[in-house]
Amino acid sequence: MLIYKIFHTPEWDALVADGSTLGAPVDLADGFVHFSTATQVEETALKHFADAEGLVLVACETEHLGEDLRWEASRGGEDFPHLYRPLRMDDVSWHKPLPLVDGLHRFPADL
Numbered sequence: 001m002l003i004y005k006i007f008h009t010p011e012w013d014a015l016v017a018d019g020s021t022l023g024a025p026v027d028l029a030d031g032f033v034h035f036s037t038a039t040q041v042e043e044t045a046l047k048h049f050a051d052a053e054g055l056v057l058v059a060c061e062t063e064h065l066g067e068d069l070r071w072e073a074s075r076g077g078e079d080f081p082h083l084y085r086p087l088r089m090d091d092v093s094w095h096k097p098l099p100l101v102d103g104l105h106r107f108p109a110d111l
Helices: 009-018 025-030 041-048
Strands: 002-008 055-061 069-073 079-083 092-098
Touching: 002 009, 002 041, 009 055
Parallel strands: none
Antiparallel strands: 002 055, 055 092, 069 079
16 A cells, blocks of 8 residues: 655655655654555645645555554544654655645646
8 A cells, every 4th residue: 555745845855865764844743754645645735735835745655664654543533654763765666746736736646
């Protein structure tokens, strides 16, 4: 199963350059890397990245993340995937730009 992380371009660039990341400031504050499922990620974008440009959508396969991936209740009591270790470049299945078009982020059609 693919799960998704939204990065600002400088955060993505740092992951590429360094090979791993503890995530964005919110991830560092919470002690884990926040992810969303395909059904959650658009709401995540609306809630946490409204009007943000220069975003990158990153997909990771859950089976590659091992026991450090936990499903925990979050927004509305819904379970969200949280990674309790650095995210590594070799965890990334694919990445794509997440453009802002007419005030909304345009997600890949095959999400």
